[in-house]
Amino acid sequence: MNKQKNTIDYTLTRGVEQVIPSKKALSLFMQKNKLTLYQGFDPTSNNLHLGHMVAFRKLSQFQKLGHRVIFLIGDGTGQAGDPTGKKRTRESFFTREELLNNARNYKEVAGKFLDFSGLNPAKMLFNSAWLNELKLLDILNIAENFSVQQLIERDMFQDRLKNSAPINLREFLYPLLQGYDSVAMNVDLEIGGSDQLFNMMIGRVLMKNIRNKEKFVLTTKLLEDPNGRKMGKSEGNAINLMDKPNDIFGKVMALPDEMMISATEILTDLPLDFAIGLETINAKKKLAHEIVAEIYSKEEADNALLYFENTFQKRSVPTSMETIKVSFTSLSSIALLTKTGVIESNSEAKRLLKQKAIDIDGEVVSDGQKEIKIKKEGIVVKIGKRKYYKIVKYNEVED
Secondary structure, eight states, X not given: OHHHHHHHHHHTTTTEEEEESOHHHHHHHHHHSOOEEEEEEOOSSSOOBHXXXXXXXXXXXXXXXXXXXXXXXXXXXXXXXXXXXXXXXXSSOOOHHHHHHHGGGHHHHHTTTSOSSSSSOOEEEETHHHHTTOOHHHHHHHHTTOOHHHHHTSHHHHHHHHTTOOOOHHHHTHHHHHHHHHHHHTOSEEEEEGXXXXXXXXXXXXXXXXXXXXXXXXXXXXXXXXXSOBOSTTTTOOXXXXXXXXXXXXXXXXXXXXXXXXXHHHHOOSOTTTTTTSOHHHHXXXXXXXXXXXXXXXXXXXXXXXXXXXXXXXXXXXXOOEXXXXXXXXEEHHHHHXXXXXXXXXXXXXXXXXXXXXXXXXXXOOOTTOEEEOOTTOEEEEETXXXXXXXXXXXXXXX
C-alpha cells in the first residue's frame, strides 16, 4: 500500500503544476477507483515534439498504475482552432481531411510511451465522432452553461480587445467543444498543459451540469525557454519526437543551461539534483542521453552520445553517416541540397547558405549557384554543427 501511495504521489507531483479540486482528493479517489482519463491533441502539425512528450509521460504513469487512458485526436476541435496563446486569429482553419493527414503517424509516436495492447490498452479516439454529430439544439444546450463574459475573460482575448484585434467566433467557441469531449467520453480526469487550464475547466463545468459528476483536472508544467516562451511549433523551437536520435541529442545539448532543471523534471525520472558536482556539459549529456533512451532505446542513446562527442566535442567527421544516392554528376549547391532532400525547401536552403551553415567537403558554401561536382568517392555535406550526409552516384555505391 505504501508503495502504491508513493507511486500515486509521484504521479501527482512530478512535473505537475496544479490538481483541481486538490491533489489529496484525486489521490484518495485513485486509491479506491480506476480512473478513465484523457488528453487531447489537435493535429495542426504532422510532428509531435518534446512538449507532447511531457503529456505522454504523464499518461503513461497513470496507465502503469492500471488506469484507463484515452489518447484523443482532436480532428473535431482542430477544425475550430484553439486560440490558446494566439495573439491573432488564424489566417485559415484546418479541414478534417488536413487534420487526419497530419495525425497519420501520431499513434506510432504515442506508442513509444503508451501501451496500445495488453491487459490495459490505451485507446485512441477521434472527437469528430461526436462533435461532428452535434445538432443545433445540442450546441445551444452546451452554450447555455456559460456567459459571453466568462469566455471573453481569457488573457489572449483581453489582449486582442486592447489591441483592436479581431476575435473569430469560430475560435471563440473552441473551449465549449473541448469541454464537451469530457461529457462525451464520461471521463474522471483530464490532463493538459498549464496553458490549457481554462479549456479544461469548461469541461469540468459541463460534467457537473450535464452528468452531475466531478471531473478532476491535472495541469502539467510547460517546457519553456528562459524568456517564458513555450517550446513548440508556434515558436519555431520544437524538438520533434520523430527526429533521428543524433538530432534529438544535439538539440537537447543546444538548449539553454537555464532549462536543465525544468527539462529534467518533466522529461525524465532523473533525480532533480543529479547534476550537482557535474560539469554543465556532462550533466547535459546525461540529460540528452536519458531523453533519447526514452524515445528510442539505450543503445540508440549510447550511439547518439558517441556521435555527439566525436562530431561536436572532437570536431571530427563521423565514420558513419546517412548515404544518399544520386544520378547526376554536378548541380548547383542549392539544387543539390533540395533535390537530395537534406533540406526541405529552397527558402530554408537559401537561409542556411546565407548563414554560412553549409559545408561541402570541408569548404563553407554560401553561393547558391556554385557548381558542385560529385566526385568518384562521393562528397560529404555538413549542415550546421552536427548533420552529415554522404552524397554518392548510383554506380559508385557498392552492392
